[in-house]
Amino acid sequence: MDRESSPGVGSVARLIRELNKLPGIGLKSAQRIAYHILRAPEEQSALLADAILSVKKETRLCSVCFNVTETDPCSICCDDRRDRNQVCIVEQPQDILALEHTGIYHGLYHVLHGAISPTEGVGAKDIRITELLNRLQSGSISEVIMATNTNLEGEQTALYLKKVISPLGIRVTRLARGLPFGTELEYADDVTLTRAIEGRQDL
Amino acid sequence: MSKPRNYQTEAIIIKKVKLGEADRILTFYTPSLGKIQGVAKGVRRPRSKMAGHLELLTYSTVSLARGRNLDTVTGSQTIDSFLPLKSDLELSSYALYAIELINQFTADSVENQPLFQLLLETMRSLCLKSNSEVILRSFELHLLGLVGYRPQLGCCISCRLPLEPVPNYFSAPAGGVLCPACSNSQFAVHRISVNAIKVLRWLQDNDLATAEKLKIDRELSRELEGIMRGYLHYLLEREVKSTAWLDTLKG
Numbered sequence: 436m437d438r439e440s441s442p443g444v445g446s447v448a449r450l451i452r453e454l455n456k457l458p459g460i461g462l463k464s465a466q467r468i469a470y471h472i473l474r475a476p477e478e479q480s481a482l483l484a485d486a487i488l489s490v491k492k493e494t495r496l497c498s499v500c501f502n503v504t505e506t507d508p509c510s511i512c513c514d515d516r517r518d519r520n521q522v523c524i525v526e527q528p529q530d531i532l533a534l535e536h537t538g539i540y541h542g543l544y545h546v547l548h549g550a551i552s553p554t555e556g557v558g559a560k561d562i563r564i565t566e567l568l569n570r571l572q573s574g575s576i577s578e579v580i581m582a583t584n585t586n587l588e589g590e591q592t593a594l595y596l597k598k599v600i601s602p603l604g605i606r607v608t609r610l611a612r613g614l615p616f617g618t619e620l621e622y623a624d625d626v627t628l629t630r631a632i633e634g635r636q637d638l
Numbered sequence: 639m640s641k642p643r644n645y646q647t648e649a650i651i652i653k654k655v656k657l658g659e660a661d662r663i664l665t666f667y668t669p670s671l672g673k674i675q676g677v678a679k680g681v682r683r684p685r686s687k688m689a690g691h692l693e694l695l696t697y698s699t700v701s702l703a704r705g706r707n708l709d710t711v712t713g714s715q716t717i718d719s720f721l722p723l724k725s726d727l728e729l730s731s732y733a734l735y736a737i738e739l740i741n742q743f744t745a746d747s748v749e750n751q752p753l754f755q756l757l758l759e760t761m762r763s764l765c766l767k768s769n770s771e772v773i774l775r776s777f778e779l780h781l782l783g784l785v786g787y788r789p790q791l792g793c794c795i796s797c798r799l800p801l802e803p804v805p806n807y808f809s810a811p812a813g814g815v816l817c818p819a820c821s822n823s824q825f826a827v828h829r830i831s832v833n834a835i836k837v838l839r840w841l842q843d844n845d846l847a848t849a850e851k852l853k854i855d856r857e858l859s860r861e862l863e864g865i866m867r868g869y870l871h872y873l874l875e876r877e878v879k880s881t882a883w884l885d886t887l888k889g
Contacts, residue, residue, distance in 0.1 A: 554880050626724060
């Protein structure tokens with residue numbers, strides 16, 4: 436990207452540069468946002484700046500499940516109404532938001548912060564697997580639900596975890612992998628269809 | 639080389655990198671175009687029609703549209719998803735190792751049909767779930783042959799005399815085997831047993847399908863892995879990333 440050509444001087448150019456570093460924000464988007472902030476009322480930019488600063492200052496990772504939280508342990512880990520026998524394994528904190536939105540799951544979580552990816556050099560030690568195993572050894576957990584992504588990295592992570600968790604005598608389950616809601620069958624790939632047929636259920 | 643505006647090719651997906659919110663840059667290994675890249679838009683959304691056909695280790699027909707910078711994937715249909723690979727931790731790790739080697743030993747847009755066939759056969763052989771280590775060694779040797787780094791195992795590469803049936807020395811910098819006398823003047827050599835040389839020669843002379851039938855014991859298997867790993871490391875001048883994971887699995 437040719438940063439020399441970015442218009443604006445001093446603080447505007449600096450803002451554009453910083454915005455440009457964000458995921459999915461190219462140079463043109465960065466310019467548009469920067470000039471929008473420039474024109475917007477000062478309170479609005481103060482709110483934005485404050486929100487950005489406090490997200491770094493006030494949040495940390497839950498020492499139990501490694502979700503992003505402001506209290507430690509996090510609100511899910513502290514909630515007595517939740518089922519303490521089940522742990523759902525997810526790759527990233529955003530996945531918890533999606534699962535919580537369904538309102539159907541009442542167990543606990545564990546965030547791995549990544550997935551095993553041999554070709555990227557991400558191994559078992561680089562994600563929070565040791566912490567999970569410690570947690571399983573000390574706790575009263577009877578079922579571990581693998582909710583890693585259904586791509587190759589997520590599958591590998593799930594298979595690896597099954598291998599290391601099974602000896603502990605804990606039940607390991609995997610979220611069903613089949614056809615997503617609202618799709619047309621003709622576009623489904625072989626892997627998805629195979630699993631959908633294998634995992635069919637009585638109506 | 640100018641490509642048509644829209645083109646279709648068979649491909650094995652050997653690498654993927656996230657791009658933006660829902661896109662991916664994919665690296666394809668193809669029979670007639672060699673290694674190419676393409677942007678697959680929206681494949682990280684759950685309802686993507688292409689996502690399942692564009693996963694790593696999938697053999698697909700892909701349609702691409704020429705772009706200014708990167709080409710865009712417009713469609714994809716699976717030919718073989720190598721399902722046994724994807725549901726087995728060890729096998730998928732072996733296969734990932736194979737595609738990482740392919741990615742590292744090839745340059746963009748250089749056609750190498752035999753190499754594509756080798757990759758395809760390797761995937762299919764791994765799916766059979768037997769003798770995976772030998773399949774990998776055979777893959778490595780043939781890969782090296784096809785990209786111009788065939789190790790010389792026939793005679794001593796320094797004095798050109800036939801090798802005696804005693805432990806000899808494999809030299810990565812020299813790209814072959816040295817006899818005990820010649821190995822003294824060299825550094826970075828790796829002791830190689832008589833059986834190991836025999837197996838490597840045999841694997842070089844036979845195709846994957848034949849190699850599958852070869853039974854070798856654990857110790858020899860480990861020796862061969864060490865020699866090949868050292869040679870590959872020397873040629874690439876870096877670690878093959880997925881070897882660390884293979885070691886974890888054997889752990």
